[in-house]
Amino acid sequence: MDSEEFRQRGREMVDYIIEYMETLGERRVTPSIEPGYLRELIPKNAPNKGEKWKEIMSDVETKIMPGVAHWQHPRFHAYFPSGNSFPSILGDMLSDGIGAIGFSWAASPACTELETIVLDWLGQMIGLPQEFLSFSDGNSKGGGVMQSSASECVLVSLLAARAQKIKELKVVHPFTEDGVLLSKLVAYCSREAHSCVEKAAMIAFTKLRILEADEDLSLRGATLAKAIEEDRALGLVPFFVSATLGTTSCVSFDNLAEIGPVAKEAGAWLHVDAAYAGNAFICPEFKYLMEGIEYATSFNTNPNKWLLTNFDCSTMWVKDRFKLTQAMVVDPLYLQHSHSDKAIDYRHWGIPLSRRFRALKLWFVIRNYGVEGLQNYIRQHCRLAKRFELLVKADERFEVCNNVRMGLVCFRVKGEDQLNRKLLSKINASGKLHMVPACIHGRFVIRFCVCAQDAKDSDIEYAWKVISDFATELLDDESVDEKSQIKLTNEEANDEEFVQHVGNLEISELIDLMEKVQFPMQKNHSKPAMSRHPLTFQVLAQCKTTKAKCSLMTLPHHVVETPVFMPVGTQGSLKGIIPEQLEQLNCQIMLGNTYHLGNRPGPDLLESCGGLHNFMGWPRNLLTDSGGFQMVSLLDLAEITEEGVKFKSPYDGSECLLTPERSIEIQNAIGADIIMQLDDVVSSTVSGPRVEEAMHRTTRWLDRCLKAHKRPESQNLFPIVQGGLDPKLRTESAKQLMEREVAGFAVGGLSGGEGKDQFWRMVHLSTDLLPNDKPRYLMGVGFATDLVVCCALGCDMFDCVFPTRTARFGCALVDSGQLNLKLKLFGQDFRPIDEKCDCSTCRRYTRAYLHTVATIETVACNLITVHNVAYQLRLMRNIRESIMNGTFVEFIFNFMDTMYPKKDFPVWATDALRAVNVDLIDRTKEQNPDS
Numbered sequence: 001m002d003s004e005e006f007r008q009r010g011r012e013m014v015d016y017i018i019e020y021m022e023t024l025g026e027r028r029v030t031p032s033i034e035p036g037y038l039r040e041l042i043p044k045n046a047p048n049k050g051e052k053w054k055e056i057m058s059d060v061e062t063k064i065m066p067g068v069a070h071w072q073h074p075r076f077h078a079y080f081p082s083g084n085s086f087p088s089i090l091g092d093m094l095s096d097g098i099g100a101i102g103f104s105w106a107a108s109p110a111c112t113e114l115e116t117i118v119l120d121w122l123g124q125m126i127g128l129p130q131e132f133l134s135f136s137d138g139n140s141k142g143g144g145v146m147q148s149s150a151s152e153c154v155l156v157s158l159l160a161a162r163a164q165k166i167k168e169l170k171v172v173h174p175f176t177e178d179g180v181l182l183s184k185l186v187a188y189c190s191r192e193a194h195s196c197v198e199k200a201a202m203i204a205f206t207k208l209r210i211l212e213a214d215e216d217l218s219l220r221g222a223t224l225a226k227a228i229e230e231d232r233a234l235g236l237v238p239f240f241v242s243a244t245l246g247t248t249s250c251v252s253f254d255n256l257a258e259i260g261p262v263a264k265e266a267g268a269w270l271h272v273d274a275a276y277a278g279n280a281f282i283c284p285e286f287k288y289l290m291e292g293i294e295y296a297t298s299f300n301t302n303p304n305k306w307l308l309t310n311f312d313c314s315t316m317w318v319k320d321r322f323k324l325t326q327a328m329v330v331d332p333l334y335l336q337h338s339h340s341d342k343a344i345d346y347r348h349w350g351i352p353l354s355r356r357f358r359a360l361k362l363w364f365v366i367r368n369y370g371v372e373g374l375q376n377y378i379r380q381h382c383r384l385a386k387r388f389e390l391l392v393k394a395d396e397r398f399e400v401c402n403n404v405r406m407g408l409v410c411f412r413v414k415g416e417d418q419l420n421r422k423l424l425s426k427i428n429a430s431g432k433l434h435m436v437p438a439c440i441h442g443r444f445v446i447r448f449c450v451c452a453q454d455a456k457d458s459d460i461e462y463a464w465k466v467i468s469d470f471a472t473e474l475l476d477d478e479s480v481d482e483k484s485q486i487k488l489t490n491e492e493a494n495d496e497e498f499v500q501h502v503g504n505l506e507i508s509e510l511i512d513l514m515e516k517v518q519f520p521m522q523k524n525h526s527k528p529a530m531s532r533h534p535l536t537f538q539v540l541a542q543c544k545t546t547k548a549k550c551s552l553m554t555l556p557h558h559v560v561e562t563p564v565f566m567p568v569g570t571q572g573s574l575k576g577i578i579p580e581q582l583e584q585l586n587c588q589i590m591l592g593n594t595y596h597l598g599n600r601p602g603p604d605l606l607e608s609c610g611g612l613h614n615f616m617g618w619p620r621n622l623l624t625d626s627g628g629f630q631m632v633s634l635l636d637l638a639e640i641t642e643e644g645v646k647f648k649s650p651y652d653g654s655e656c657l658l659t660p661e662r663s664i665e666i667q668n669a670i671g672a673d674i675i676m677q678l679d680d681v682v683s684s685t686v687s688g689p690r691v692e693e694a695m696h697r698t699t700r701w702l703d704r705c706l707k708a709h710k711r712p713e714s715q716n717l718f719p720i721v722q723g724g725l726d727p728k729l730r731t732e733s734a735k736q737l738m739e740r741e742v743a744g745f746a747v748g749g750l751s752g753g754e755g756k757d758q759f760w761r762m763v764h765l766s767t768d769l770l771p772n773d774k775p776r777y778l779m780g781v782g783f784a785t786d787l788v789v790c791c792a793l794g795c796d797m798f799d800c801v802f803p804t805r806t807a808r809f810g811c812a813l814v815d816s817g818q819l820n821l822k823l824k825l826f827g828q829d830f831r832p833i834d835e836k837c838d839c840s841t842c843r844r845y846t847r848a849y850l851h852t853v854a855t856i857e858t859v860a861c862n863l864i865t866v867h868n869v870a871y872q873l874r875l876m877r878n879i880r881e882s883i884m885n886g887t888f889v890e891f892i893f894n895f896m897d898t899m900y901p902k903k904d905f906p907v908w909a910t911d912a913l914r915a916v917n918v919d920l921i922d923r924t925k926e927q928n929p930d931s
């Protein structure tokens with residue numbers, strides 16, 4: 001093949017790959033052929049003379065493709081994803097073109113140097129401690145390397161640990177044979193560890209002790225400590241512990257924070273295998289799962305699994321590269337070079353001498369997607385897995401068997417293993433989906449992994465439909481079988497012995513039997529019980545001083561990190577900002593107003609286009625209010641009766657009635673992920689019997705809303721705590737609402753003109769009453785100080801029109817308060833609104849420019865709104881990060897000092913914070929909940 005032909009065939013190959021990717025979905029996901037199929041199709045001997053390219057390619061389609069399992073297929077849900085993306089394919093193509101063998105620095109300097117740099121990049125993205133990186137300072141001992149598989153990373157670590165330990169033992173026992181010392185070494189891993197650990201120990205000829213994991217399939221420190229103690233008593237020497245973050249069977253996480261100190265005390269090398277889940281640590285919300293990583297000696301993750309990079313690309317880091325290489329250095333003359341002392345020679349970091357230029361593809365991928373693009377990819381997979389989990393949980397025939405945190409859901413039909421085996425084999429045989437099994441707590445489970453690079457909601461829905469249809473068919477067959485052989489499962493006939501075989505039955509009897517047997521099935525299939533909500537709430541970190549916490553709330557359209565601020569959109573759009581910009585700002589949930597949407601475009605139109613998400617092109621979560629508040633606040637003529645809110649339409653003056661049922665009907669048509677009950681809103685300045693009446697009516701209206709709610713499987717209905725400023729009524733209201741089965745709670749009737757002193761006390765009381773394991777949404781709160789204080793008081797969700805409304809008047813939010821950009825003093829100010837802000841406005845526009853256009857040009861509204869939303873979201877992110885890091889109290893101090901540089905803190909805020917053990921005035925006082 002000459003260059004000219006390569007040019008042509010290369011282009012054809014790219015076209016073939018694109019065509020393959022785009023039409024993949026039309027193929028069977030796994031082949032239906034028997035072993036040896038290819039022998040029949042391909043000649044016994046290699047061709048003597050070269051063949052035409054066309055003939056070769058034609059055999060690809062007719063002979064090879066029929067035997068390919070399509071790992072990139074949208075219906076492939078087996079194992080873990082197999083990394084793949086166009087930039088990565090191009091990287092490998094270039095590496096092949098260069099065709100260098102980079103075993104030493106001199107053998108191809110760029111090959112070595114790029115690998116070191118890209119490993120530093122990825123190590124930083126993951127958040128590995130500095131010691132693992134090679135750049136950190138001039139004489140760092142750490143660094144990263146690419147191996148071809150996680151198995152190799154584990155083996156190499158174990159070999160290095162073995163060499164290290166024998167060297168140590170030699171000092172004490174200089175005359176003992178190596179083989180004798182070797183016989184004393186023992187390594188540890190959990191039963192859930194990948195089999196490659198066992199293989200490594202086998203190759204290295206060392207003992208391996210496999211330990212039991214806990215209920216959550218996590219290896220605990222105490223288990224390891226006990227095993228080590230027993231082994232030491234037998235004269236054995238612990239030398240290696242392999243911990244797993246994201247196990248193969250169910251993506252469980254060993255408890256590094258506990259294991260780390262035990263391994264350290266025992267003088268053992270701690271390797272952390274995070275082949276799959278390690279990639280997710282590039283997202284800040286998952287870093288908590290790495291807690292204890294500072295104890296690790298080495299760490300590996302496979303970008304060729306879950307970071308869009310083609311096999312082979314297994315990245316590994318060590319804290320001390322000399323400990324790694326001492327086990328592997330051999331230095332013949334023909335491999336030495338003049339820069340050996342200064343440069344890294346990767347041949348000493350692993351088993352093979354020859355190495356490809358693999359860093360190119362990872363470099364291409366990271367640059368082409370950006371950290372943000374890669375984070376979005378990971379988050380999409382995690383969200384879809386959560387979506388799948390919710391579908392499984394909503395079907396009473398099934399159970400979910402793992403803690404779903406990443407892209408894997410393990411599930412099973414409630415019942416015998418045999419039933420699940422049958423279900424999986426039927427599904428796989430159909431070629432409609434491909435999944436593999438695992439064993440969890442001794443039971444057969446089916447693993448569903450989100451694998452396709454651009455996996456979509458529709459793929460998840462399709463997969464669930466296939467699974468649930470096969471289950472229905474199988475369970476029907478089973479019940480008939482069971483029925484015909486043993487006894488009825490039907491409630492009414494529970495103990496009735498059934499002796500006749502189906503074959504002996506008359507048709508009419510058979511139909512009768514089918515009905516009887518199917519009845520309980522259909523009942524199981526009915527609407528999910530009210531305890532199952534399309535919302536999960538996982539507390540990640542709880543502040544040790546205040547009531548603040550950081551959680552992950554998973555909703556049908558996106559994962560939400562809380563505490564969260566939700567920007568408010570009105571007619572299905574946020575004034576002055578478009579959905580793409582909100583996505584770019586990493587906004588995970590926004591608010592829509594039911595009152596406005598109900599008028600325009602109206603529920604019928606929304607229903608016909610599948611809801612507001614589709615209508616406005618917003619793929620993430622939505623929350624809608626009930627519409628009641630708008631009526632009471634916007635319309636003078638509203639009148640509230642037991643039936644609902646009566647008002648005159650501002651559009652045509654006609655008399656209208658918003659009942660709880662109607663509010664839910666509209667909200668069901670809008671389709672938001674969280675919807676609110678219609679509540680009886682009384683101005684917070686009103687007192688007396690009206691407040692009590694409103695509180696009780698709110699509970700009655702909640703019951704009507706719950707009853708009217710038609711889509712509990714995809715929308716969460718939140719009740720609203722009322723009771724004005726009366727602690728007794730608030731307490732009673734919360735108590736009544738908590739008796740209902742709901743996924744979260746809102747605190748309403750505040751931030752409406754009451755004194756701040758009463759405001760915070762009511763918030764404090766409400767969060768004391770409401771459960772900590774469900775989201776608490778404080779309605780209508782959005783000033784920065786209020787957000788910080790109310791997070792400390794234990795609220796998780798907030799909304800307010802203020803940041804976007806004030807932007808329209810030319811006011812920009814900054815850490816020290818607000819800048820009124822219309823003021824003359826900004827006319828010549830060429831700084832951005834905020835030098836530290838990375839929003840698209842601050843990156844490009846000056847205060848002077850914004851001063852000129854503010855409130856005059858519509859574009860100014862967009863520019864300032866983008867910044868204000870970015871400000872709110874960043875504030876919440878900083879709050880979350882400080883809670884996660886255990887530095888929330890310091891964060892509060894810094895925040896308040898910046899906002900009030902003269903230390904004129906509002907009295908209410910000082911009091912509120914003191915109620916949660918934070919003293920703004922006397923900071924020497926230990927910030928301690930018991931003091």
Ligand SMILES: Cc1ncc(COP(=O)(O)O)c(C=O)c1O
Pocket residue numbers: 080148149150151152194196244246247248273274275276302314
């Ligand atoms: C946790 C874990 N470790 C190791 C491996 C083995 O990976 P490799 O094929 O790269 O050797 C896997 C594969 O799924 C895994 O899940």
Ligand SMILES: [Zn+2]
Pocket residue numbers: 833834837838839840841842866867868870
């Ligand atoms: Zn900005």
